[in-house]
Amino acid sequence: MRRMRRLRASAAIRSLVQETRLHKEQLVYPLFVTEGENIKNPVDSMPGIYQYSIDRLGEECERIRESGVRSLLLFGIPAHKDAAGSQAYDRDGITQRAIRYLKKEWSAFLVIADVCLCEYTSHGHCGLVDGCRILNDETLPLLVKMSVSLAEAGADIIAPSDMMDGRVAAIRGGLDQAGFTETPILSYSAKYASGYYAPFRDAAHSAPGFGDRKTYQMDPPNVREAMREMEADIAEGADILMVKPGLAYLDVLRAAAERFDYPMAAYNVSGEYAMVKAAAQNGWIDERRIVMENLLAMRRAGADIIITYHALDAAGWLEDA
Ligand code: PBG
């Protein structure tokens, strides 16, 4: 008889035939940095996640170092917002200062800088607005300025998340012209207009003041369109592609991984994190089991890189597994 159970009989044999593995080198931990002093603000909808001022960032960096996670995705929260998001490309903006601090004091970390205007604009949209229209081509030069200024501050990877058309080409051109020919672009290629970003918008104070993001982020029912987005980003010079959210879009991740020979990232977003934390706090699920199962699901679907708020916990669990 064919007995599938032969290969399941012990932990040793299960691990011998294990098809997919997760390593902490594949995890990226998002970090929220805010203006001000002596700040460690809990994000209510994301238990365990805080906004830090630069002078308190060291505590969190120590935790990150101990966990063995090396890659960070940085989000800055400026004190001052305006219609053009000018703090996004200010040499002394919060994100630029945070990057300089990290590269100076914690040089072993790989710093990925998110590029988008929504944390910096008074209207909370990812581009310039005219009435209730979100402008595409007018926004591109600002994204280029932001990218160059983050690279000048020391960012190792530039990660545009705004979903304007043509932004990868514009940013690649701008980085090259400024001498940053070696700085990779991780593109949020297939980023959906999703309800799963709500806790992040609390954390980053980036909720749109009017309307929604449906005219620039992708429509959830579409998967072939995601392939077109990725093709375009590759043609424009992206080095790494991303699907976001991760868990709710595993089919998109799978299709992309089969089709494109590029490193593939999945963003296990804030709402996915919040749901797990809420259920765990109620004692309804076993947090550790669920987190590891979720992370493995993204690996199995084809993610080489996973951006997740669970990164430090998961790294610890991988250690004592
Ligand atoms: C900025 C940005 C967002 C996220 C990452 N970069 C929010 C948005 O598009 O509204 C979401 C991350 C998360 O939910 O964890 N554009």
Ligand code: ZN
């Ligand atoms: Zn945005």
